[in-house]
Amino acid sequence: MAVQTVATTTDSADTVDLGPASALACRECGERFALGPIFACEACFGPLEVAYDLPSGDPEDLRKRIESGPENIWRYAPLLPVPADVASKPNLNPGFTKLVQADNLARELGVTGGLWVKDDSGNPTHSFKDRVVAQAIEAARAFGFTTLSCSSTGNLAGAVGAAAARAGFRSCVFIPHDLEQGKVVMAAVYGGELVGIEGNYDDVNRFCSELIGDPAGEGWGFVNVNLRPYYAEGSKTLAYEICEQLGWRLPDQIVIPIASGSQLTKIDKGLQELVKLGLVEDRPYKIFGAQAEGCSPVSAAFKAGHDVVRPQKPDTIAKSLAIGNPADGPYVLDICRRTGGAVEDVTDEEIVDAIKLLARTEGIFTETAGGTTLGVARKLIEAGVIDPSLTTVVVNTGDGLKTLDAVAPTTGMSAVIRPNLDSFREAGLA
Amino acid sequence: MSVNVRIPTILRTYTGGQAEVPAEGATLAEVIADLEKNHTGIAARVLDDQGKLRRFVNVYVNDDDVRFEQGLETATPHGAGVSIIPAVAGG
Numbered sequence: 001m002a003v004q005t006v007a008t009t010t011d012s013a014d015t016v017d018l019g020p021a022s023a024l025a026c027r028e029c030g031e032r033f034a035l036g037p038i039f040a041c042e043a044c045f046g047p048l049e050v051a052y053d054l055p056s057g058d059p060e061d062l063r064k065r066i067e068s069g070p071e072n073i074w075r076y077a078p079l080l081p082v083p084a085d086v087a088s089k090p091n092l093n094p095g096f097t098k099l100v101q102a103d104n105l106a107r108e109l110g111v112t113g114g115l116w117v118k119d120d121s122g123n124p125t126h127s128f129k130d131r132v133v134a135q136a137i138e139a140a141r142a143f144g145f146t147t148l149s150c151s152s153t154g155n156l157a158g159a160v161g162a163a164a165a166r167a168g169f170r171s172c173v174f175i176p177h178d179l180e181q182g183k184v185v186m187a188a189v190y191g192g193e194l195v196g197i198e199g200n201y202d203d204v205n206r207f208c209s210e211l212i213g214d215p216a217g218e219g220w221g222f223v224n225v226n227l228r229p230y231y232a233e234g235s236k237t238l239a240y241e242i243c244e245q246l247g248w249r250l251p252d253q254i255v256i257p258i259a260s261g262s263q264l265t266k267i268d269k270g271l272q273e274l275v276k277l278g279l280v281e282d283r284p285y286k287i288f289g290a291q292a293e294g295c296s297p298v299s300a301a302f303k304a305g306h307d308v309v310r311p312q313k314p315d316t317i318a319k320s321l322a323i324g325n326p327a328d329g330p331y332v333l334d335i336c337r338r339t340g341g342a343v344e345d346v347t348d349e350e351i352v353d354a355i356k357l358l359a360r361t362e363g364i365f366t367e368t369a370g371g372t373t374l375g376v377a378r379k380l381i382e383a384g385v386i387d388p389s390l391t392t393v394v395v396n397t398g399d400g401l402k403t404l405d406a407v408a409p410t411t412g413m414s415a416v417i418r419p420n421l422d423s424f425r426e427a428g429l430a
Numbered sequence: 431m432s433v434n435v436r437i438p439t440i441l442r443t444y445t446g447g448q449a450e451v452p453a454e455g456a457t458l459a460e461v462i463a464d465l466e467k468n469h470t471g472i473a474a475r476v477l478d479d480q481g482k483l484r485r486f487v488n489v490y491v492n493d494d495d496v497r498f499e500q501g502l503e504t505a506t507p508h509g510a511g512v513s514i515i516p517a518v519a520g521g
Contacts, residue, residue, distance in 0.1 A: 259521055
């Protein structure tokens with residue numbers, strides 16, 4: 001297929017240095033385009049994704065190069081759409097978060113093959129979004145944007161605000177007006193503009209997609225719209241880290257939350273790349289997707305055997321997963337079916353129970369998205385769909401401090417006592 | 431019925447660069463057929479080989495996603511705004 005030249009804010013696409021990224025390719029029809037701030041295929045509207053000239057040669061050399069790199073996502077720079085000197089530029093340096101061996105949780109769930117939690121609450125703004133924004137920032141620099149923007153369910157707004165502040169960009173981000181207070185404060189504190197939209201996330205997303213085609217949005221880099229092909233690649237680093245932290249091996253089973261579905265598809269892409277590069281042994285793995293019952297369009301399609309995802313109007317406490325019209329839903333279905341995994345959903349009550357379970361067993365306070373993921377893992381283990389005798393990784397994408405509202409009604413002080421020992425004993429606490 | 435159709439950037443090669451164009455029709459299907467008359471080739475970008483909306487295209491009549499309404503048979507009242515938007519954003 002011919003490589004088309006697209007208009008960019010630089011003089012020529014040839015001047016764009018995004019490391020091993022060589023082109024954009026349509027995931028639907030395969031049409032290829034020069035690297036640029038575009039996200040949908042001109043031929044079929046399909047999503048564009050980054051194609052690479054990945055390193056060739058001895059896998060052992062590449063492994064050593066990665067292991068001697070910085071303890072953040074830039075150790076994987078040879079596999080990402082970023083310039084080689086990315087680590088020297090001002091950014092939040094996210095990643096290389098803990099892979100927690102969750103033995104207490106494993107005992108509780110009856111898992112004998114090993115259970116790990118990839119805890120991305122340890123990122124600079126306490127969610128996995130720092131990974132994807134770090135890629136988008138490099139693309140924004142390459143294409144000459146000076147304003148960063150996004151549609152967000154909260155976590156992304158904070159990640160964009162923080163990264164823009166560090167990197168010297170203006171930011172103006174859009175969120176549903178009724179988000180959790182923690183996420184609003186965390187998005188606003190970095191000094192950029194934060195705009196509440198009267199509607200749900202899908203309304204916000206639609207607004208941003210229209211703004212991008214309007215003169216009012218000219219020169220803006222929307223990390224999850226016109227920079228989305230680059231942005232999405234950041235989720236591959238979750239796959240790289242999980243495998244490296246497991247001793248350069250694939251997990252047997254991995255449970256991932258689904259909002260747009262991008263993260264799940266890119267974790268799969270990352271795992272496949274490691275196999276192709278010879279960095280891990282090629283063996284089967286299963287991918288499981290997690291949704292909240294109140295926003296479960298992908299789970300519903302999976303269970304019904306459909307290839308098409310019918311949009312829903314979200315109604316769940318898991319607001320960071322409340323995307324009723326998930327852009328990558330069809331690909332999530334393909335991947336979960338191809339690998340022998342599944343997509344499942346849990347109720348809001350099960351989400352809260354799972355948040356408390358993880359906190360009680362492992363000392364990790366996850367947000368509602370993580371509660372959804374663990375809740376689904378538990379449900380699938382109990383149903384015999386996830387094999388407890390195999391290695392399993394559950395991805396925790398964010399920090400519970402951002403969604404205190406979800407657990408506050410059922411979590412609090414055990415007792416209020418007077419400051420003396422008699423009162424302590426009377427309360428039955430001795 | 432006359433409506434205004436907002437055209438996404440990637441389809442503006444068919445509309446001479448215009449971001450908004452008028453079209454006639456009582457339903458979305460009729461509006462797209464009218465667009466095709468004046469901007470040849472645009473319908474094949476929005477509809478697949480079976481004549482259905484492509485899966486990565488979202489269309490709104492005023493503020494309503496037509497997938498929650500009657501799809502291509504969604505009514506397009508006089509003066510309505512129709513927006514065609516790539517669906518691969520967000521997340």
